[in-house]
Amino acid sequence: MHHAIIDNSQLKIKSESPMSLTKIYGSGATSVTALDHINMTVKPGEFVAIMGPSGCGKSTLLHLLGGLDKPTEGKVLLEGTPIEEMSDDKLTELRRRRMGFVFQFFNLIPVLNAVENAALPLTLDGVKPAEAKAIEWLTRFGLADRLNNRPDQLSGGQQQRVAVARALVAEPTLILADEPTGNLDTNSGDEIAGLLRKVSQEYGRTVVMVTHDPRIAAYADRIIFLKDGKMIDETRFEGKNGNNAEAVENKMKQIVN
Ligand code: ADP
Ligand code: MG
Secondary structure, X not given: OHHHHHOOOOEEEXXXXXXXXXXXXXXXXXXXXXXXXXXXXXXXXXXXXXXXXXXXXXXXXXXXXXXXXXXXXXXXXXXXXXXXXXXXXXXXXXXXXXEEEEOOOOOOOOOOOHHHHHHHHHHHOOOOOHHHHHHHHHHHOOOHHHOOOOHHHOOHHHHHHHHHHHHHOOOOOEEEEEOOOOOOOHHHHHHHHHHHHHHHHOOOOEEEEEEOOHHHHOOOOEEEEEEOOEEEEEEOOEEOOEEOHHHHHHHHHHHHO
């Protein structure tokens, strides 16, 4: 039953109409409305970028999607089941088995090598063979000759590839990435965005990526634009690499002004 809920990873954020997903931090005069009535649906296997200027609510939205925080109003539905209503145990299991997270600062363990880092979700879960699975993903991501290197022996781009391998090692259906290229140079950033696109297109996973960078957002199938916690547009710009980076950048300029 549990599996039926999440297996094809369709993600819906909404609540009973007419109200939708809202997140307010604090209360009274100092309260901040981080998300203001957001409605969105993500299809299985889709690569969606959530884009907008700093402070517009991108990370908050991703945290709600991953069940890391709860909305003030509205619901996040995974295959029809509101994740807010799941028990803590069930939510933890869901996060561990069905979701993979990628962060801006990689969050690798310094004393572990690439294989041990990538294998960690399985090792912690007592699943075997953890390392064989990690090696599979690292090899797919071009790190076959870096398996025994620790993070300080890898470039930023390579470290982030290890982190993406770690996010995939438990074979989750949904990957959530918060500014995954935010700490990388242009080339490595493009490489990671391309890799996430491949994770969706070739490996059939659903990917939701937060970014403030139009060039990186352009790799996605669909871009959701946020401003001041509101969803102000949702667009596809046809381009050879998913979207057209220039069109995305122009849109972003309109938003900021
Ligand atoms: P983004 O990721 O787009 O930069 P965030 O989702 O981090 O934006 O933040 C959206 C708004 O909510 C900002 O005004 C931010 O200061 C505020 N905010 C985020 N987290 C908290 C928190 N834990 N407590 C209070 N305010 C917060
Ligand atoms: Mg953020």
